[in-house]
Amino acid sequence: MKIDTNCQNTWCPGCGNFGILQSLKQAVDVLNKKGIGRENIVLTAGIGCHAKIVDYLNLNSFYGLHGRGIAVAQGIKLGNPKLKVIALAGDGDAYNEGISHLIHAAKRNIDLTILIHNNRTFALTAGQFTATSPRGFKGASSPEGNIESSFNPLKLMLVSGASFIARAYAAKSDHLRDLIVRAVEHQGFSFIDILQPCVSFFNNYQFYNQKIYEAEEKNLESEKAALQKIEEWEYEDGEAAKIPLGLFYQVRKPVYGG
Amino acid sequence: MVNDYSILIGGEAGQGSRRAGLIIGKLFSELGYRIFIYDDYQSLIRGGHNFSQIRASNQEVLSSRRKIDFLLALDKNTFNQHQKDLDKNGIVIYDDEKVSFSTRFTKDRKMRFVGLPLKTIVQQAGGAPIMENIALVAGFAKVIGVGWPVLARILKKEFKKWPDLNLKVAETGFKGAPKLVRLRKGTNRKSLTLLTGNQAVCLGAVKAGLIFYFAYPMTPATGILHYFAKKEKEFGVKTIQMENEIGVINAALGAAYAGARTMVGTSGGGFALMTEALSLAVQSEIPMLIVESQRTGPATGVPTYTAQGDLSFVLSAGHGDILKFVIAPGDARQAYFWAGKSLNLAWQCQTPVVLLIDKQVSESTFDFDFGVLNKIKIEKPLIWDRKGEYQRYQNTKNGISPLAFPGDKRAVVKATSYEHDEFGLGVEDEKNVALMQNKRLRKFELMKRQTECLPAVEVYGKKNSSKAVIVWGSTVGPAREAAVQMGFKVIQPVIIQPWPEKQIRRALKGVKRTVLVEASATGQLADVLDRYSIKIDPHTKNPGVGVDRKVLKYDGRPFLPEEIKEKLDSI
Numbered sequence: 001m002k003i004d005t006n007c008q009n010t011w012c013p014g015c016g017n018f019g020i021l022q023s024l025k026q027a028v029d030v031l032n033k034k035g036i037g038r039e040n041i042v043l044t045a046g047i048g049c050h051a052k053i054v055d056y057l058n059l060n061s062f063y064g065l066h067g068r069g070i071a072v073a074q075g076i077k078l079g080n081p082k083l084k085v086i087a088l089a090g091d092g093d094a095y096n097e098g099i100s101h102l103i104h105a106a107k108r109n110i111d112l113t114i115l116i117h118n119n120r121t122f123a124l125t126a127g128q129f130t131a132t133s134p135r136g137f138k139g140a141s142s143p144e145g146n147i148e149s150s151f152n153p154l155k156l157m158l159v160s161g162a163s164f165i166a167r168a169y170a171a172k173s174d175h176l177r178d179l180i181v182r183a184v185e186h187q188g189f190s191f192i193d194i195l196q197p198c199v200s201f202f203n204n205y206q207f208y209n210q211k212i213y214e215a216e217e218k219n220l221e222s223e224k225a226a227l228q229k230i231e232e233w234e235y236e237d238g239e240a241a242k243i244p245l246g247l248f249y250q251v252r253k254p255v256y257g258g
Numbered sequence: 259m260v261n262d263y264s265i266l267i268g269g270e271a272g273q274g275s276r277r278a279g280l281i282i283g284k285l286f287s288e289l290g291y292r293i294f295i296y297d298d299y300q301s302l303i304r305g306g307h308n309f310s311q312i313r314a315s316n317q318e319v320l321s322s323r324r325k326i327d328f329l330l331a332l333d334k335n336t337f338n339q340h341q342k343d344l345d346k347n348g349i350v351i352y353d354d355e356k357v358s359f360s361t362r363f364t365k366d367r368k369m370r371f372v373g374l375p376l377k378t379i380v381q382q383a384g385g386a387p388i389m390e391n392i393a394l395v396a397g398f399a400k401v402i403g404v405g406w407p408v409l410a411r412i413l414k415k416e417f418k419k420w421p422d423l424n425l426k427v428a429e430t431g432f433k434g435a436p437k438l439v440r441l442r443k444g445t446n447r448k449s450l451t452l453l454t455g456n457q458a459v460c461l462g463a464v465k466a467g468l469i470f471y472f473a474y475p476m477t478p479a480t481g482i483l484h485y486f487a488k489k490e491k492e493f494g495v496k497t498i499q500m501e502n503e504i505g506v507i508n509a510a511l512g513a514a515y516a517g518a519r520t521m522v523g524t525s526g527g528g529f530a531l532m533t534e535a536l537s538l539a540v541q542s543e544i545p546m547l548i549v550e551s552q553r554t555g556p557a558t559g560v561p562t563y564t565a566q567g568d569l570s571f572v573l574s575a576g577h578g579d580i581l582k583f584v585i586a587p588g589d590a591r592q593a594y595f596w597a598g599k600s601l602n603l604a605w606q607c608q609t610p611v612v613l614l615i616d617k618q619v620s621e622s623t624f625d626f627d628f629g630v631l632n633k634i635k636i637e638k639p640l641i642w643d644r645k646g647e648y649q650r651y652q653n654t655k656n657g658i659s660p661l662a663f664p665g666d667k668r669a670v671v672k673a674t675s676y677e678h679d680e681f682g683l684g685v686e687d688e689k690n691v692a693l694m695q696n697k698r699l700r701k702f703e704l705m706k707r708q709t710e711c712l713p714a715v716e717v718y719g720k721k722n723s724s725k726a727v728i729v730w731g732s733t734v735g736p737a738r739e740a741a742v743q744m745g746f747k748v749i750q751p752v753i754i755q756p757w758p759e760k761q762i763r764r765a766l767k768g769v770k771r772t773v774l775v776e777a778s779a780t781g782q783l784a785d786v787l788d789r790y791s792i793k794i795d796p797h798t799k800n801p802g803v804g805v806d807r808k809v810l811k812y813d814g815r816p817f818l819p820e821e822i823k824e825k826l827d828s829i
Binding site (some may be wrong): 001007037038047055058059068082096101102 | 470472496498500504508509511512513514517518520534542663664665666667670671674675681682683684768791
């Protein structure tokens with residue numbers, strides 16, 4: 001069976017999600033070659049533009065409620081530990097509506113892969129601010145500019161107990177593919193925040209293209225080193241700093257239910 | 259009353275009155291009595307007033323009664339609060355180092371007073387202060403003429419921790435008490451086990467193949483979580499505590515999607531948090547058993563007290579066009595049977611089932627005949643035959659689509675909260691939207707037919723009576739006891755959604771007057787009866803209105819048979 005469904009793709013032309021879809025498909029191919037059969041891969045999604053991805057793929061999937069996909073993913077993993085569960089979520093999903101599930105899943109260090117399609121706006125509801133929208137972000141619900149600061153999800157994951165923390169960029173497809181493969185292979189809670197430009201409501205391709213760089217992987221077991229990389233950029237717009245990409249932190253520790 | 263005893267033991271939280279009450283229950287069970295224990299406690303850890311009320315009878319008993327024959331007081335407050343209910347020939351056994359009565363007080367009364375120096379007894383035996391409850395139980399056993407070997411046998415079984423010390427405390431207490439009455443032996447010869455309604459729910463679900471229990475602690479459903487956690491190895495049920503009730507039900511749906519029989523449990527507030535995912539269970543057609551044990555609301559309400567006030571909410575819970583099973587057992591035997599049946603129904607119909615109980619069912623102790631265990635077995639759901647392309651939402655005649663689970667090489671299993679096509683991909687076009695709504699409607703019809711094939715309505719008492727009490731859940735126990743004596747027919751709808759219309763109409767044949775008895779402030783089952791335009795008395799001013807009279811109680815305490823009898827007397 002081909003991996004694409006016949007479902008019509010309704011993302012905006014140029015949407016960052018296309019890059020993520022491509023990376024995920026390639027990662028599934030790589031995993032297949034490494035002996036993880038397609039039947040043993042399950043995707044979960046919340047609600048938002050990111051979630052349409054499961055309709056485009058001929059893979060097992062659970063298209064859940066807004067914010068709750070990570071809770072569903074944990075149940076699936078517990079229900080059948082042989083399955084490789086990849087939880088796809090948006091920033092609105094994981095950092096706003098369902099943040100409790102994200103934190104507790106990390107705390108448990110349950111063996112899941114979390115991919116956050118972080119476009120830093122509620123796109124499917126037409127452009128409101130989310131937890132990772134920068135201060136001053138002008139959206140339908142903040143015409144004068146967002147009066148909240150963004151928070152740094154990687155920092156949150158570090159203190160919550162995630163054992164694999166990475167950042168990727170939707171437009172760097174091969175880099176993301178490789179990270180996904182490593183995240184799935186990691187024993188424990190793996191988390192990748194994917195910067196995903198939204199062409200309709202927060203088109204920051206140019207900003208990212210100028211700012212991102214691939215950070216060197218070293219001292220992966222050091223919280224201090226990880227924090228240093230994580231704090232280079234605090235998800236605001238006016239920062240002079242560069243935005244590091246790559247794997248920042250990876251440790252082995254007891255896995256929930258394992 | 260002969261051979262129907264009522265014993266109340268009370269004290270502060272932390273004095274162990276509940277444990278003592280349970281031992282008294284076991285003692286009477288051993289003596290051949292049927293048992294019911296009501297536990298009354300407050301939302302605190304130390305202090306306050308807790309009590310257990312044990313009813314021991316030659317007949318099956320499903321509620322306490324008002325009059326107390328033996329009042330066992332670990333503190334003064336217990337006596338003060340309950341003396342009004344003490345039978346005039348009753349016996350008070352109390353801690354005479356904490357409680358004192360003037361001679362004039364005791365002389366004026368026919369009731370007898372037995373003081374025991376509990377602290378001294380425990381000290382003499384070298385025990386810990388918590389063992390005062392055991393000293394009191396032992397003293398009580400002596401007062402009612404139980405032989406030491408019988409008591410010793412029960413205590414040996416009871417105490418895995420420090421058996422010798424507990425036995426020594428008991429023996430000292432036993433020796434120090436007088437023998438005042440001689441209890442007749444009970445007539446029950448069956449070997450019965452005492453367990454709570456929560457434990458019965460667990461056993462029923464285990465028998466029907468439960469694999470997972472997900473929960474967040476909430477009284478009065480917490481006992482289920484504790485029992486499963488304690489018996490995890492024995493039952494093989496993986497017990498998972500999540501971050502909140504929303505996490506609970508979503509994770510549970512994930513596990514069920516992966517193929518494991520799963521249950522969640524909570525009370526009204528937690529159920530409120532679960533309702534979005536309840537709708538998801540209907541849309542994604544994932545089997546789910548949800549136990550909702552009601553307590554006194556609204557909001558936080560009175561956390562450790564009972565009520566039947568969540569009925570309307572549970573019946574209408576879930577957004578969109580939904581039908582689910584709502585099943586309300588009223589005692590441990592029913593809780594066992596319907597927990598098992600509900601799990602099977604959830605998997606056969608790929609639907610959520612709400613098992614609606616309350617504090618009175620959950621935390622009261624019943625005697626349970628293990629002979630009923632074989633009434634529940636795993637009933638197989640419809641599984642995909644692995645031919646052709648798998649379609650999770652195949653448009654079948656009766657609305658049930660075969661199940662497959664992720665991990666199957668031949669199937670792609672897609673579950674979704676969106677409206678979807680047969681394969682499980684999101685759709686928005688009118689043809690496909692209506693197609694799936696119609697598929698679910700056919701399934702709802704199947705659920706209605708299933709309901710009529712099950713014992714959805716129980717009828718007790720005088721079958722051809724023209725007067726009927728309609729009652730559900732835990733109130734059935736006391737209502738039965740009162741109404742049957744008075745020549746009423748008693749009708750208990752156990753399945754409340756889908757409404758068992760045919761069975762109810764059959765039960766109501768020849769009935770001219772009906773009374774609803776419900777532990778709520780508004781009498782919520784009446785709304786259900788109204789909806790089905792059940793005409794009962796063509797001569798009433800209000801033809802079509804479900805009940806002629808509502809007998810309600812909403813102070814957090816369960817009905818007593820005497821109260822219902824008084825109300826029915828005036829009708």
